[in-house]
Amino acid sequence: MFTCLALAAPLVPTTAAAAPLAAPLLPASGLVLSVQPEMGTLSTTQLSCEPAGGLHKHAKEACAQLMPVEGDFRKLEDTGAMCTMELNPTKATLRGKWRNKKVDFQQVYSNPCVVRAFTGKVFDF
Known part of the structure; x- marks a missing residue:
């Protein structure tokens, strides 16, 4: 004769309030610079x-410079850096979104040093 012994936990109704899933914090501005x-x-x-x-080595400084000019690097002030008069036309491009608005800017400078002189940490990567 076999006896079945069943252990059962008492059924207790549970009401778990489902917490809404937090949306991932996405950056308001995502840019590709070249x-x-x-x-x-x-x-x-x-x-x-x-x-x-992002992958930019001076991200905090670059963002701090872009904030007051609404992401338009052409409005950045000259840093006053001294550059040679080397002629090596250099195109700086910034594409993506700035505060959820599409941006697509490019500017040609006389050489890489002048790019950094006019854009500070934004194109210093």
């Missing part, structure tokens, strides 16, 4: 702002 000297290699990086991040 520098292409006529005589040199293309350099590209990613920059996220609000919060600052």
Whole structure:
């Protein structure tokens, strides 16, 4: 004769309030920056702002510079850096979104040093 012994936990109704899933914090500004000297290699990086991040080695400083000019690097002030008069036309490009608005800017400077002189940490990667 076999006896079955069943252990059962008492059934207790549970009401778990489902917490809404928090949306991931996405940057309000996500940019791809590139520098292409006529005589040199293309350099590209990613920059996220609000919060600052991405692959850019000076992300916090670059974002801090872009905030007051609404992401338009052409409005950045000259840093006063001294550059040689080397002629190596260099295109600086910034594409992506700035505060959820599409941006697509490019500017040609006389050489890579002048790019950094006029754009500070934004194109210093």
